[in-house]
Amino acid sequence: MLSRPERNEYADVYASYVSRVPDGDLLTFLARQTGEFDPLANDLSDQQASQPPAPGKWSVKQVLGHVADSERIMSYRVLRFARGDKKELQGFEQDDYVTAGNSNRRSTGELLAELKSVRGATLSLLGSLNREDSLRTGIANGKTVSVRALAYIIAGDAQHHLELLRRLAAAPFRLRRSRLKYDDSPPGRSLLAEFRAAFGKRNAYLLQACK
Ligand code: NI
Secondary structure, three states: OOOOOOHHHOOHHHHHHHHOOOOOOHHHHHHHHHHHHHHHHHOOOHHHHHOOOOOOOOOHHHHHHHHHHHHHHHHHHHHHHHOOOOOOEOOOOHHHHHHHHOHHHOOHHHHHHHHHHHHHHHHHHHHOOOHHHHHOEEEEOOEEEEHHHHHHHHHHHHHHHHHHHHHHHHHHHHHHHHHHHOOOOOOOOOHHHHHHHHHHHHHHHHHHOOO
16 A cells, blocks of 8 residues: 655655645545546537637646646656666656647547556556565655655645646536626527626636636
């Protein structure tokens, strides 16, 4: 079983990711987690899923592509360090990967399936490790990190993006609720116009959030 890493096993930048992972069996959590992207992405039209919510932000498809890419890189680090490889590993520029990944040209269904496939490989690797493997450390992106911390960072990054997508999905409903009290929409406004207004607000909302 992969136990929670100590605070000195990962850099400060990862603390918020690790803290997002609840106590309990990590592999069970990881096995369930990718399915939670389904309702958040499947409810969107292809155009909504491809559209950046604001300039410089990632679309829902790009988020899905990023989670898969990031997990591949973190899993690779797990493999190297768990096998006792002490060679230092380089970091990666996540925005460059999102641009080159062209996730907006792919379907949401394909991206969701890929995420589950990547997660399946991650689970096989993590499930094969013993305690000694999980405590090994290496240097990635200039910082020392343990194998079990990398496993928690994988779960924490996906959780971070799930939380952002949930906030994104909840925003129009919040707006709709506030309209019930302060109805300023012009008479005869169509459902489509309502939706556009809600989607616009949603973009503004995301502008304040991180990617
Ligand atoms: Ni991320």
